[in-house]
Amino acid sequence: QAPAPTKWSKRNLSWRVRTFPRDSPLGRDTVRALMHYALKVWGDITPLNFHEVAGSAADIQIDFSTADHNDRYPFDGPGGTVAHAFLPGDHHTAGDAHFDDDEAWTFRSSDAHGMDLFAVAVHEFGHAIGLSHVAATQSIMQPYYQGPVGDPLHYGLPYADRVRAWQLYGVRESVSPTAQLDTAEPEETPLLPEPPDHRPSTPHVPGKDVPHRCSAHFDAVAQIRGEAFFFKGRYFWRLNRDRHLVSLQPAQMHRFWRGLPPHLDGVDAVYERTIDHKIVFFRGDRYWVFQDTHVEEGFPRPVSDFGLPPGGVDAAFSWAHSDKTYFFKDQLYWRYNELTRRMDPGHPARSPPWRGVPSTLDDAMRWSDGAAYFFRGREYWKVPDSELAVAPGYPQSTARDWLVCRDPQADPEGGGAEGEAGAHAPPGQHDRSHAEDGYQVCACSS
């Protein structure tokens, strides 16, 4: 009698390659990319979401080991047993996958004696989500190595394996209501090295759907761990603590903020919680809480958790001088107590406590200068620290003052996408990014 199948109760699973093959021609990035694609095979057909983490708390730890490596499946040198993985369950090795480092691991290789890493990894991650061996010759879960299974970018699981995965987890939900069905999904994919004879001759150019920072109306703006993030669609720009734009090109939200639904095409508001420094993303009636750059288990959840009505929020930010968070929607605002996790009485209310702030907002944030900044359209308003009114001379241009674009007033037609800062940058703008000096400032923080 086969034992009851074990499976994961949670849907967001983290993974990490803890040890890499020692003398392999496969570089670390290729190994990580192959693991990403091998997990993606199962994630594409089930509600499971896999995201790579750096810490040692990953659900799926991946190791390349030899001989006896402290589990009950010692390896046996080249050939013989080549890998194994542990089924889900409550033991600490649940989901872990071990590959024999005495094998000649290959990728896109015609070497008949090599062991195709992608093919073996798909099999092992089948175990990691709860599948056992089958006798069917067409299944990826049969125990014997059958050689490479083709290109990771185009591999499709045999139907019998899909059915067994659906029996465990159900099918992957259809596209989310907010996604446009006809949008081509830009995949969040680590890059695999092209086969030598197909290396692209032109450098990678960002897709045409990438918004331009000088003409964008931002969906959300947030100060997170002292840096400023400007969100637009599936992309965001980032300014470091010195208010320098990290890059002229936006980053893809899904590749940095891990665990958002792949079809999510934008966010309404983002803020960092003062009490625990977790980051909260809002979209429609749902919200996600992130620990660093990874969504926590059990999200999304309904915004009614905050006592907010259906429809979500336009803006959210934490006020420096209290553990209060302000939410804005249309002409209303709420004040939320992060300690008691309850809305303050008397809310929603109509006029926020700051005079001169527009009645509707795209988002708001506190900056390291202590001031509060309110954003709408292409403009922003500044409320200096400890004051309750907008400073004189505002609104000002968001693109010029934050995103290193030309001053839209000085050169009206230059306010658009081609409004890059350069010789025309307004005088006295000390916080100029180096971007216009002919090179881009790029920073990696994880």
Add this chain to the structure above:
Amino acid sequence: APAPRAEDLSLEVEWLSKFGYLPPADPATGQLQTQEELSKAVAAMQRFAGLEATGVLDVATRARMRTPRCSLPDLPAPARRRR
């Protein structure tokens, strides 16, 4: 094919036990498998491997046993019989 030598047989028995076709050998009694149990185990392995289930350790069967594979057993460990 020449009759398998005793040590080959022990390798095959160890293989069959490792991948769940035979109960783990009992280190205390050095439990010997009856020929019938061995034949049943070989037939089960042949079925799983897509070979003709003859129960005989023929060349094809032994060759398949040497094919690179996953370490996990093919059959769940037999449930312990309640005494």
